[in-house]
Amino acid sequence: MLDSDVAVLDDPVGESLRGRHGHLARRLGRAAGYLPQVATFSAVSADPDPAEWADLARLLGRGEPADLFSHPATPPADWKPVFSLDGFxxxxxxxxxxxxxxxxxxxxxxxxxxxxxxxxxxxxxxxxxxxxxxxxxxxxxxxxxxxxxxxxxxxxxxxxxxxxxxxxxxxxxxxxxxxxxxxxxxxxxxxxxxxxxxxxxxxxxxxxxxxxxxxxxxxxxxxxxxxxxxxxxx
Ligand SMILES: CC(C)(COP(=O)(O)OP(=O)(O)OC[C@H]1O[C@@H](n2cnc3c(N)ncnc32)[C@H](O)[C@@H]1OP(=O)(O)O)[C@@H](O)C(=O)NCCC(=O)NCCS
Structure with missing residues (x-):
């Protein structure tokens, strides 16, 4: 297995939503998320700009939970942190x-x-x-x-x-x-x-x-x- 094959595990939500789970995705611009009732996880690109965060906010709605799973990007300051959980x-x-x-x-x-x-x-x-x-x-x-x-x-x-x-x-x-x-x-x-x-x-x-x-x-x-x-x- 190539390193590139393992690298997809660095963005498991985005890789799933763009691929095998495309039929369970909703998207706006580059932002994506699972359909409600399926999963709460959202995906953004590796280095999202303000427009992409705005798209994700519009996709999810005002004052709604945004679960970034393990994505390391930090949203703009007006996004309220709700939880942070260390894992493996x-x-x-x-x-x-x-x-x-x-x-x-x-x-x-x-x-x-x-x-x-x-x-x-x-x-x-x-x-x-x-x-x-x-x-x-x-x-x-x-x-x-x-x-x-x-x-x-x-x-x-x-x-x-x-x-x-x-x-x-x-x-x-x-x-x-x-x-x-x-x-x-x-x-x-x-x-x-x-x-x-x-x-x-x-x-x-x-x-x-x-x-x-x-x-x-x-x-x-x-x-x-x-x-x-x-x-x-x-
Ligand atoms: C973690 C969890 C799923 C384990 O379920 P489980 O059915 O008890 O797991 P298993 O029986 O397969 O193994 C658990 C322990 O029982 C032991 N065990 C397995 N078969 C056994 C048997 N026949 N008799 C006695 N003990 C046994 C195992 O050695 C294991 O011990 P260890 O791993 O501490 O050494 C369960 O505790 C749970 O539901 N936790 C809450 C939800 C959770 O945290 N899920 C994981 C999310 S990542």
């Missing part, structure tokens, strides 16, 4: 995650569809893996594990820069933790991603040491520290 971007090694290959379709792991969205929203609200909205499922494949018919764990595909797929919304209900559910779901997604000749990557908050340890145990390595920032448009 992690990547799977070329060739996929190490260790035992998936033995085949796992009976416990099911693909989640439109009819599962209420349960997915409920699980995300209980476990807070990161932003999850009614249409987030449309970004990729979401897998789940049910115990006695109840959805207790899920994980799915989010950002899709060329050659890569981000694994996201990894969560397990508190009463079902420590049974390997999250590990199994991440492995299942990673196997699917690797099978289509892409590489898995993900993001984790630096303070989320449990999830960080889980991803390292699975074979992900830290590519770089990132800071997630959100603002409010003027």
């Amino acid at each position: 971007q992690m990547i799977a090694p070329a060739g996929g995650l190490p260790g035992r290959p998936e033995a085949g379709p796992d009976a416990e792991v099911v693909e989640l569809g439109a009819g599962d969205v209420p349960e997915m929203l409920d699980l995300a609200a209980r476990t807070r893996p990161g932003p999850f909205w009614p249409r987030t499922r449309e970004l990729g494949t979401y897998l789940g594990i049910r115990e006695n018919g109840v959805l207790v764990a899920m994980a799915g595909e989010r950002l899709r820069p060329p050659g890569w797929t981000e694994i996201s919304a990894v969560c397990t209900a508190p009463e079902a933790r420590g049974r390997g559910h999250a590990g199994r779901l991440v492995r299942a997604l990673a196997a699917r991603i690797t099978a289509r000749s892409e590489r898995p990557f993900l993001h984790v908050a630096a303070a989320n040491t449990g999830a960080l340890a889980l991803y390292e145990r699975l074979g992900f390595v830290i590519r770089k520290p990132v800071t997630f920032r959100g603002f409010r448009t003027p």
Whole structure:
């Protein structure tokens, strides 16, 4: 893999909105964002000028949240900072995650569809893996594990820069933790991603040491520290 192939991970939102997620994008000039209910992330160019920030503000509306994800650009002074969260971007090694290959379709792991969205929203609200909205499922494949018919764990595909797929919304209900559910779901997604000749990557908050340890145990390595920032448009 060339350095340029990895460089797309420096702007994963913009690369997704311009490519695989073009059908889920709204744009004005060079500014872009996901459709409401899909994701809150916005994208601007590497060095946005005032006109581009004005376009993004018009695209999002007055006094609206502007989630820049890990983009390092700082908006004009009248954009109010709302949050700043340190984290890591992690990547799977070329060739996929190490260790035992998936033995085949796992009976416990099911693909989640439109009819599962209420349960997915409920699980995300209980476990807070990161932003999850009614249409987030449309970004990729979401897998789940049910115990006695109840959805207790899920994980799915989010950002899709060329050659890569981000694994996201990894969560397990508190009463079902420590049974390997999250590990199994991440492995299942990673196997699917690797099978289509892409590489898995993900993001984790630096303070989320449990999830960080889980991803390292699975074979992900830290590519770089990132800071997630959100603002409010003027
Ligand atoms: C992080 C999270 C997804 C882990 O879910 P989980 O299903 O408990 O994860 P796993 O069971 O696969 O692995 C977790 C731990 O259980 C252990 N474990 C795995 N299988 C086990 C088993 N059969 N018996 C006992 N322990 C087991 C693992 O060793 C792992 O321990 P370690 O990583 O601390 O060494 C869950 O805690 C969660 O939902 N947290 C809140 C949301 C969140 O932060 N998501 C991540 C966003 S990036």
